[in-house]
Amino acid sequence: MPVLLEAHAVCKYFGGLKAVEKVDMQVMEGDIHGIIGPNGAGKTTFFNICSGVYKPTSGAITFQGEDITRLTPEVIARKGMARTFQNIKLFKYMTVLENVKIGFHIRTRTGMASAIFRNACYREDEQFTERKGMEILERVGLAEVRDTLASNLPYGLQRKVEIARALALDPRILLLDEPVAGMNPIETRQLSEFILKLKGDGYTIVVIEHDMKFVMGTCDRVLVLNFGQKICEGTPDQVRQDPGVNEAYFGKGLVAGGGAA
Amino acid sequence: MGYYLSQLINGVCQGSIYALMAIGFSVVMGVVGLVTFCHGEIIMLGAFASYYAFAWAGNNLLVGILASFGASALVSVVVYKVCYERFFDAPHHISLLCTIGMSMLLKNLAQIIFGPNFKPMLDVLPNRFYGFGQVGISLVQLTVIATVIALSLLLFLFFNKTRWGVQLRAVSQDRKAATMMGINVKLTSLLGNAIGCGLGGVAGMLLAIYYQTLIATMGGAAGMKAFSASVLGGMTDVPSAAAGGLVLGVIENLGITFTSASFRDIFAFIFLLGVLMFRPEGFARKQGSRP
Amino acid sequence: MTFTAPGRAPWFQGRNRAIGLSLLLLLLLCFPQIYPKSYVMGVMCRIFMYAILTGSLNIINGYSGQFNIGHAGFFCVGAYAEALFAMKIGLSFWLALPLAGVLAALIGLVVSLPTLRLRGIYLAIVTLGASEIIRLLALNWEGLTGGPMGIKGIPSPMFFGLKISRSPQYYYIFLFLAVLFYLVTDRVVNSRVGRAWVSIREDEAAAQSLGVETARYKAMNFMYGAFWAGVAGAAFAPYFKFISPDMFSLDEGFNILSMVIIGGQGTLVGPVVGAVIVNFLTEVLRPVSQYRMVIYALLIIGMMWVRPQGLVGASNSILAEKKAGFWRRKPRRPAAKGA
Numbered sequence: 107m108p109v110l111l112e113a114h115a116v117c118k119y120f121g122g123l124k125a126v127e128k129v130d131m132q133v134m135e136g137d138i139h140g141i142i143g144p145n146g147a148g149k150t151t152f153f154n155i156c157s158g159v160y161k162p163t164s165g166a167i168t169f170q171g172e173d174i175t176r177l178t179p180e181v182i183a184r185k186g187m188a189r190t191f192q193n194i195k196l197f198k199y200m201t202v203l204e205n206v207k208i209g210f211h212i213r214t215r216t217g218m219a220s221a222i223f224r225n226a227c228y229r230e231d232e233q234f235t236e237r238k239g240m241e242i243l244e245r246v247g248l249a250e251v252r253d254t255l256a257s258n259l260p261y262g263l264q265r266k267v268e269i270a271r272a273l274a275l276d277p278r279i280l281l282l283d284e285p286v287a288g289m290n291p292i293e294t295r296q297l298s299e300f301i302l303k304l305k306g307d308g309y310t311i312v313v314i315e316h317d318m319k320f321v322m323g324t325c326d327r328v329l330v331l332n333f334g335q336k337i338c339e340g341t342p343d344q345v346r347q348d349p350g351v352n353e354a355y356f357g358k359g360l361v362a363g364g365g366a367a
Numbered sequence: 368m369g370y371y372l373s374q375l376i377n378g379v380c381q382g383s384i385y386a387l388m389a390i391g392f393s394v395v396m397g398v399v400g401l402v403t404f405c406h407g408e409i410i411m412l413g414a415f416a417s418y419y420a421f422a423w424a425g426n427n428l429l430v431g432i433l434a435s436f437g438a439s440a441l442v443s444v445v446v447y448k449v450c451y452e453r454f455f456d457a458p459h460h461i462s463l464l465c466t467i468g469m470s471m472l473l474k475n476l477a478q479i480i481f482g483p484n485f486k487p488m489l490d491v492l493p494n495r496f497y498g499f500g501q502v503g504i505s506l507v508q509l510t511v512i513a514t515v516i517a518l519s520l521l522l523f524l525f526f527n528k529t530r531w532g533v534q535l536r537a538v539s540q541d542r543k544a545a546t547m548m549g550i551n552v553k554l555t556s557l558l559g560n561a562i563g564c565g566l567g568g569v570a571g572m573l574l575a576i577y578y579q580t581l582i583a584t585m586g587g588a589a590g591m592k593a594f595s596a597s598v599l600g601g602m603t604d605v606p607s608a609a610a611g612g613l614v615l616g617v618i619e620n621l622g623i624t625f626t627s628a629s630f631r632d633i634f635a636f637i638f639l640l641g642v643l644m645f646r647p648e649g650f651a652r653k654q655g656s657r658p
Numbered sequence: 659m660t661f662t663a664p665g666r667a668p669w670f671q672g673r674n675r676a677i678g679l680s681l682l683l684l685l686l687l688c689f690p691q692i693y694p695k696s697y698v699m700g701v702m703c704r705i706f707m708y709a710i711l712t713g714s715l716n717i718i719n720g721y722s723g724q725f726n727i728g729h730a731g732f733f734c735v736g737a738y739a740e741a742l743f744a745m746k747i748g749l750s751f752w753l754a755l756p757l758a759g760v761l762a763a764l765i766g767l768v769v770s771l772p773t774l775r776l777r778g779i780y781l782a783i784v785t786l787g788a789s790e791i792i793r794l795l796a797l798n799w800e801g802l803t804g805g806p807m808g809i810k811g812i813p814s815p816m817f818f819g820l821k822i823s824r825s826p827q828y829y830y831i832f833l834f835l836a837v838l839f840y841l842v843t844d845r846v847v848n849s850r851v852g853r854a855w856v857s858i859r860e861d862e863a864a865a866q867s868l869g870v871e872t873a874r875y876k877a878m879n880f881m882y883g884a885f886w887a888g889v890a891g892a893a894f895a896p897y898f899k900f901i902s903p904d905m906f907s908l909d910e911g912f913n914i915l916s917m918v919i920i921g922g923q924g925t926l927v928g929p930v931v932g933a934v935i936v937n938f939l940t941e942v943l944r945p946v947s948q949y950r951m952v953i954y955a956l957l958i959i960g961m962m963w964v965r966p967q968g969l970v971g972a973s974n975s976i977l978a979e980k981k982a983g984f985w986r987r988k989p990r991r992p993a994a995k996g997a
Contacts (some may be wrong), residue, residue, distance in 0.1 A: 157867060183869035195864035197857060199974040208857045212869035214850050218878065221849035222842055231850055255974065275869060402779045449959060456981050460725065461966050463779065464919060467727065468958030471912050475951040587790070587908055594783050629798050636787040643772050643780055 110135040110310050111156065111187075111279055112151075116165035118151055118334075125151045126162070127334040133279070133327075139304050139312045139327035144354060148334035150192050150312045153283055156187045156312075158182040170278065184212050188277035190268045192284050192314075198257040201241050202248055202267050205256055209274025210235045239274070246270045246300070262293040266300075279310045286317050298324050322346070330354065375617065380508040382616020383515040384573045388589060389596035389608035390519065391566035395443075397539035397603035398559025399451055401462045404471035406567055407590020409446075410503035411583065412473065413439040413568020414575040415481055421489045428510065431572050439562040442473070447560050452553070455526025455542075470586070477583035479530065485582045488575045511573050513607050518566060525562075526605075535559045539560025539603065567593070588589060588632050601649030610650075614638075686833055690826045699825035705937045706832035707890050712917045712929035714886035719915075720923030720977065721847065722879040723859030724770075728789025729914050731769075732762040732884040734906035736891025738796060741809045741901055744805065751815030755892045762888025763881040765792075770880040774873040781986045787910055796903040800825040808902025812895050815869055828897050835893055844926060846882070855879050859924075860976050909951065916954040919961050924972025931970050 111133040118126040126148045133139040141149050154160045156167055158179040166175045174182050188209075197205050214231040221228055243249045247264055251259060256267055265285055272280055285301070286294045298320055301311060315321050321328060322342045330337040330345055332354040338345050345351055392406050413435035420434030421427075450465040466617040495506040526532040537545040538555045546552050574589065596615045600607025615638055622634035642649075690699060709851060718726045739758035743749040749757070755936045769788040771984035773781040796803045802867070803809065815831070822828060846852055852893045854875045859866040866872050895901050921932020936954065963969060 159867075160862065179863075179866040180869050180871050183867055189867050191864070191867075195861050195867075197860045197864065199860065199972075199976065200856075204853075208853055208865070208870070209868050209895065211854060211857075218846055218851055218882070221846045221851050224845060228849060235850075271868065310793040366952075403780075453963070458967075458976060460723075460778070460977075460981050461962050461980070463725070463782070464966075465959055466963045467912070467915070468955045468962070471916075471951055471958070472955035475948075475955065479948050479952070591783065591787055591790075598780075627798075629794065633791055633794060636791050639787060640772055640784065643776065643784070647773075647776050647780065 107136060108167065109133065109200055109290040110170060111312065112168045113152075113156065114166045114168070116152065116155055117163045118148075118155060118160060125334050126155065128165070128334045129331065129334070131329050131336075131339065133310060133312055135310050136308065137306065137310060137326040138301065138324055139310075140321045140328040141312065141314045141331065142316070142318075142328060142345075143331035143337075145316075146333075147205075147331040149331055150283055150335075152331065153189065153281055153312075153314060157187060157281060177252045183275060183277075186275075186278035187281065188272035188275040189281035190265070190280070190283055190285065192287070194264050194268055195254040195266055196268055196271070199255060201253050201255055202259070203243065203252040205267055206239045206242055206271050206274050207235045209271040210238060212275060213238075216322070218299055242270050242273055246273070262289050264298075265289070269300075273304075274355075277309070279312065280304070282311060282313045284314050284316065286315060286320055292319055368610070371621075371624070372502045374620050376502065376504050377507065378617035378620035379613065380511050380577065380616070381405055381620060382613035383512050384570055384577065384612075385592050385596050385616050386609040387515045387518065387570040387573065387610030388567055388593035389600075389612040390522065390605050391563040391570065392593040393600060393603055393605050394522075394535075394562075394566065394596045395560050396597070397605075398535050398563070399447075399556050400539075400542065401451055401459060402466070402602075403446070403450075403455070404463060404466040404590070405450075405473060405586075406564070406593050407588070408470045408473035408477070409439045409442060409564045409586075410567045410571035410574070410589045411477060411581075412442055413565075413571030413637070414581045414582035414585065415477065415571075415583075416568065416573065417572035418486065418488060418581060423482030426489065426491045428514075431491065432514070432569055435568040435572040436565035437568075439571070440565040443561045443564030444557065446521040446564070447557050451556070451560070459468060470590070474583060474586055481583050483583060485580050488579045488581055509578060511577055514569070514573060514597055518569060522562075522566070531555075531558065535562075556653035588635075591632075591639075592635050595635050595642070598639060598642050598647075599649055606650065607650050611642075667848075684838065690829050694826050696825050699829050701937060701941060703825060703828050703832045705933055706829075707894055707897075707928050708914070708917060708933035709836045710886055712921065712933045713839055713843060713926070714883040714890070714912055716918050716923055716929040717843065717847075717855075717886075718883035719860065719918060720882055720925070720928070721852065722876055723778070723856040723976070724876060724880065725778045726785045726880070726883065727782055727886055727915055728769075728785035728787070728911050729883075730908065730911035731785070731792040732766060733787035733891040733894070733910065733914075734789075734792050734796060734903070735762045736766055736888030737901045737906070737963060738803060738807045738809070738891075739888065739932065740892035740895045740929065741812045743801070744813050744896070745809070745811075751896060752915075755889055758892035759885040759889040761775050762891070762993035763885040765880045766884025767877060770877055770883075774876055783957060786908070786911075789906075789908060793903050793906050793908075796906070801904050803903075808900060809895075810900040812899050812901070815900075826884040832894060832897075836888060836954040839889075840926060840930075843886075847926065851875070851878070852887075856975075912951070913954070916958055917970055919958050920954075922968030922971030924975050924977050925970060928968050928972075930969045932968065934967040935969075 109132050113129055113131040115128045116126055117128055121156045125239060129152060142306065143149055151160065158177055158278065161354060162175065166173055168174065169185060169187060174185065198209065212233060216228045216231045242250065243252055248263065248266060256264060257260065259267065269282065269285065286297050294317060300325055305311060313325065325342060327340060328342055328345045329339045330351050337350045337354055339346040388410060389592060395403055415542055416438030417431040420430050424430045427603040446469055450462050450469055454462040454465065492510055493505050496503050526536055532553050534550050535558065537548065537550060538552055538559065542552055596611035597608040613630030615635060619631055619634045623631050711729065715726060718724050734911045736758040739761045739767060742753045743754035746753065769784060770781065773784050797806055814821050822831060854870045857870055858872050858875060862872055917932035917936045918929050920935060921930065922928020940950060942954065966980060967973055967975065971977060
């Protein structure tokens with residue numbers, strides 16, 4: 107399986123704060139790749155570097171063999187990387203369908219002239235976004251709430267809308283930042299199944315999560331970060347047994363005293 | 368050669384007034400955290416306050432400073448109550464538009480109360496000139512520079528040696544953390560706003576003395592220069608703002624020697640565009656802060 | 659089925675909308691025949707012109723969330739451009755009009771370019787400065803613009819041999835331009851372009867992550883607004899027959915801004931309402947015209963306190979928010995809104 111997304115010795119310093127320190131990562135195509143670590147470990151910062159929101163202080167990100175380190179987020183999105191955000195960034199005052207329609211921006215071409223003269227390009231694009239938007243909503247199970255204002259939905263559904271919107275890009279890779287945060291066990295399981303289904307549909311997914319059951323049950327490979335540094339990268343089993351990981355989560359004392367591992 | 372040197376001195380003098388305006392603006396920006404569009408009008412009100420102080424109480428510079436500082440600080444309390452107090456948690460454009468409305472209000476009220484025409488400033492300082500060789504400096508210029516230096520020193524001492532100063536700096540860095548340390552953030556913001564605006568008021572008085580004239584519409588250009596100069600310091604750093612003001616004054620004065628006096632404001636604008644294009648975050652170092 | 663722009667009243671769609679607007683248009687077309695009093699015609703012309711000015715400012719401020727407070731500058735560019743095209747090159751009004759708009763749009767591009775990737779406040783200050791610089795140039799470039807004396811005797815437009823010089827005739831020109839503006843803008847706003855603009859306003863980072871080229875769309879948006887302001891200026895010049903720099907001061911910019919804020923941002927009808935209300939107030943307040951700007955200032959402040967999106971602005975948008983931080987980690991039970 108080829109490597110789809112790769113990070114080479116990525117560092118990000120904010121003044122004196124070393125948020126990310128020499129992190130390497132390799133995401134195989136078709137995998138679900140988890141990123142875990144205690145709070146403040148630099149996971150979201152690392153995500154932001156991958157998707158172009160931050161430029162790394164040093165190091166590089168390659169996507170589909172191409173160096174995307176210096177590219178802007180919108181260009182990276184066009185290359186096939188879609189993401190969701192830790193604090194949901196839905197367009198709160200738009201309906202669910204309208205939110206998803208924005209996702210089709212890079213797949214449509216109507217410019218100002220086409221819009222003014224309402225030519226074939228405009229008509230095709232409008233039909234396309236409407237049709238494909240409904241398709242995605244049906245696939246995700248949100249067809250009923252298509253005209254509800256995004257902010258009026260319960261939390262779990264809002265997360266789903268954000269994922270649906272990301273799917274509208276028809277991406278090759280999905281970056282999900284804490285998709286099950288704040289969900290109860292049932293919702294978590296449902297979303298876990300949904301993400302597995304996405305993998306079955308051919309998407310490569312990178313997930314930041316805290317929920318261990320979710321991560322161990324869903325991910326093919328896991329990257330562990332702590333204090334901005336990479337502790338370990340491997341299969342869930344390898345990670346579970348790695349002493350560095352246990353130390354990070356449970357502390358030296360517990361591990362040394364023959365603790366929870 | 369002497370001509371350019373004297374223009375340089377003009378530039379430094381003017382620049383120090385701009386520096387004071389920019390310092391005031393940066394203090395307000397830092398402590399309140401919301402952008403103000405009415406700083407120019409605050410400067411203008413200080414100028415008029417000093418005018419009337421001189422008219423009623425004689426040509427005492429100290430009285431003028433106190434009057435301009437006090438008047439602007441008082442008006443700043445009104446601005447705080449109207450434009451900032453309710454909107455700390457709101458999207459920033461709301462308080463911004465409120466300050467735009469406030470600036471319109473103050474400017475037009477001033478035009479109604481003080482009249483729309485240029486007012487000649489009273490002669491506060493004697494017209495003395497000290498020459499050395501090809502150049503010279505006037506008493507007015509010396510006084511202006513001295514006043515700005517004195518006020519900057521006072522501000523520095525206040526910020527670093529008094530308890531209130533520490534509180535102001537804390538609030539300027541992190542409001543939530545300051546609250547948790549038991550600082551009365553609302554009162555501190557009010558105070559910071561008053562100090563910044565008061566300094567602006569004194570700058571207004573200095574502008575009036577230097578140009579020997581004042582008019583109710585002088586706020587527009589003044590506000591823009593205060594903003595442009597403080598951009599150099601990322602809008603919240605006081606020393607960089609002061610430096611920005613000096614640089615702006617020198618550039619402006621050198622610029623108009625090569626073109627004409629009516630293009631003065633254009634140079635301020637070019638300066639602003641230049642800074643924005645090459646270093647929009649300013650020159651102040653921000654250690655360890657997240658973007 | 660078209661995209662419903664946020665803030666559109668659901669009952670005013672489709673057939674209802676077509677009928678209602680057609681009736682309004684018919685009424686406006688017949689109006690000069692019913693009530694041709696010159697003073698009223700003058701007010702109506704001004705309202706139509708401001709409808710274009712406020713509408714174009716609203717596209718910038720209300721639809722893409724950018725901050726332009728120097729709209730008077732583009733108005734000025736359009737007016738001077740038309741006057742100079744007509745008088746120095748002898749260009750016909752109907753050619754000079756769009757050219758003036760294009761010139762204003764280009765200047766809009768130059769103004770907005772430095773700050774496209776910066777926070778909104780920088781754009782605000784730059785637009786303020788640009789508006790003043792444009793006025794200063796008009797004031798000082800005597801060779802081109804006649805300096806403080808301005809340009810007078812601007813030739814009237816010709817329409818198939820008929821010279822358009824009186825208010826009732828000009829009424830139709832302004833009405834035509836205003837209707838054209840709103841028709842075109844309606845189409846642009848309800849398309850992929852308009853959606854991109856709104857997404858930038860609502861959440862620029864999210865829009866970027868979805869592939870919206872924010873810098874390009876912000877520039878496009880700015881140019882669009884500047885273009886129409888230029889067109890309004892170009893129509894104004896021959897109508898008033900005389901232009902001078904002090905007609906395009908910062909005060910004029912604030913005048914237009916007040917109309918947008920009071921009437922409403924983020925909807926198409928908001929700026930029209932604002933233009934009508936403020937121009938109506940201007941007439942009513944003629945006896946106390948000094949206090950006019952004071953009252954507008956108070957209205958702006960009042961709006962921010964009570965209804966930030968304006969009277970008929972986009973209530974379903976970030977413009978209407980009075981408290982930021984609406985997205986919190988919500989508790990599991992459905993939380994009450996605005997808690």
